[in-house]
Every structure is written in C-alpha cells, then in structure tokens.
Amino acid sequence: MLNHFNRTALTAVGAAGLLLLTACGGVGGNDDAGKGDDGEVASLTTPAADGGSASASADPDAGRPQIRLDSTNEEVNRMYEAWQSCLKDHGAQEKYKRKPNDPAVLACRGKEPLNPPELDPAKNPDYSDDVREMVKCMKGHGIKALVHEGNWALETGDELNRPHYEEYELDCQVKAFGGDK
Template sequence: MLNLFNRAAVFASVGAAGLLVLTACGGVGGSDDAGKGSEGEVASITTPAAKGGSASASADPDAGRPQIRLDSTNEEVNRMYDAWIACLKEHGVEEKYKVTPNDPRVKACDGKRPLDPPELDPAKNPDYADDTRAMVKCMNEHGIKSVVVDGQWGLENGDSINAPHYNEFVIDCQVKAFGGDK
C-alpha cells in the first residue's frame, strides 16, 4: 500500500527501493474532450485480423501513460504525479486513503500513473546489476555513501538525502550509470 499524499521523499530516491520509500506525488495533465463536438459519434480502433482468427486488441496496458526519464527533474516528476493524484481525487480517493491496485477507483486512473524509467527495471534492463554498481560508485564519488542491497542501490545513511546537491547527483549518476554512458 502507498499513501499517495505524503510527499516525504523525492523521485530521485526510487533507485534506493527497499531503503527509501517513494511517496512523491505529481503528474502530466491531460484534457477531457468528452462532450465536445461530434455528438453521438464514437471513436473506434480497427485491428487487423490475426491469421486464422478474428481481430482482437492486444494493446499495451502502459501505452499513453506518462513516462519518467532518467534525467527528469523532481519538478517534472511531481507534475506527472499531480495529474494522477488529481484523477484519484476525482474518483473519490480520499487524502488519507490507502491505495490498493485492485480498487476500481485506482484502476480508472491507471492511464495517468507515471511509468518509472525502463532502465531502472531489472526485468527490462539486462545490464541492471552492472548499472546499479556504477550508480553506487558514482554516488560514492560525490560523497553520498551508497551501497548495493538486495540488488538495488541504497543509501548507507539516511542523512545523505539531505546532503547538498543530493538530487542533482542522483539524476547525474542515474544518467551516467543507467543511460548507456559506459
């Protein structure tokens, strides 16, 4: 469960999963064109028929969701989460509500929930272990004592999050370590 309304940590700490908890909130806004023009018309998608079968939609569930990049600033990430949070509130998710993935009110807003950078997903990044070690090395070079814990990078001491330029170092090191700058 995640309390979406507690902004105790910044996105830059996502890489420290297990040691730091991401509770930052923000989002890229969208617009609702419902009710504007073309009254009575319904948009449709035509999918070519599969070999020997009928047409079926095998859409990517993540298609259209806002994508966080390795070099996204905290402000950009917060804007993305803000749109998701606004959607949750519009669907009756209260400020103190604990979000669960199977709640229909949460599912209604899945299209606005930001995606983490794919480079930070061990299932999508075959170099994740090496990249994680490079991230820790980079952070340590900047004086932010970091370690690898359970395959993830984390802070040796939670006080490091308050170090001068911490957020900039995280973004710079993520881009250097996970961005193919090897």
C-alpha cells in the first residue's frame, strides 16, 4: 500500500497487492528568508530559568511548509524535493533508514512538509465521513475506490493510469475533506 504523499514526493507509482491506499494534500510556502550564511534557519531563543536558553516557540512544527488540500502534485513534489535536498546537503545517506535523532533529520526538520490537518484522523473529527465522501466522489468519476481500514483506497494500482486521475483526485479531496461543513 502506498501513501499518496510518498507517491508524489518520490514520483513513484506502485501498489501492494490489490489495494493502493492514498491520501492527498496541498502545499504551503517554504521561505528561506531568515537563513544565516551557514544555511541554517535562524531561531529566537530566550533565557531559561536555569540560565540556559529555551526556544521561543513551543510548537515543533512552527515554520514548516504546510501542504494544503488543493495543492497540486507538482507543488507537493517541490516541497519534498527541498526537504530531500536539505537532508542530502547535511549528509543523509539513505532516505529509508533515517532515525528521528539523525543529525541531518534534525537539521532539516523545518523543511519537512506537514500534511493537511484535514487528512489526519486525530485532527479531523469528520474524517470517517470525509473518507466515505471521497470514495463516492472518485466513483462518480469512474475511479474504482473503496474504504479500507478507515482510509480510502484504490481497488488496483491501474486506477492511477486513468485519464485525468490526478485532477479527479484533487477535486474530490477538496470537496470531501474541505467541503462545506
């Protein structure tokens, strides 16, 4: 099963078995303003009570590029390519064997794209209803989709090759997950 973000980010198409789980997203800005000469993102610090320093922002995701529901695959790819480039520039060797405390991962954390919150079941109380709406919309476009383990999926990877697939997927995602509620 292949997550849509991985598919678009790596520009690879595949399916495991007969199902291809997908979820789409959009893109936000990724501004390099505020970078120092060493390529690191500048951050504000404040003195901590113990004499050390504490980060000015408690949110570890602050400043990361935000994928939107209506982002195109090209926009998502650009965001992931910037993150992958940062990882490579910081010495990451194998993209599939990175650990969360890897120095390259830590150095590039601010460039790792965030998926749309609407596509996170923990953040979207209507997620289950939205998944069913997504499947209904895709079927309306002739795409063989189904609900599988709480997510929407394609019956086969061949569905990705249907004419206008990406256009339909983006349209359905915006309607299902970002619709009038």
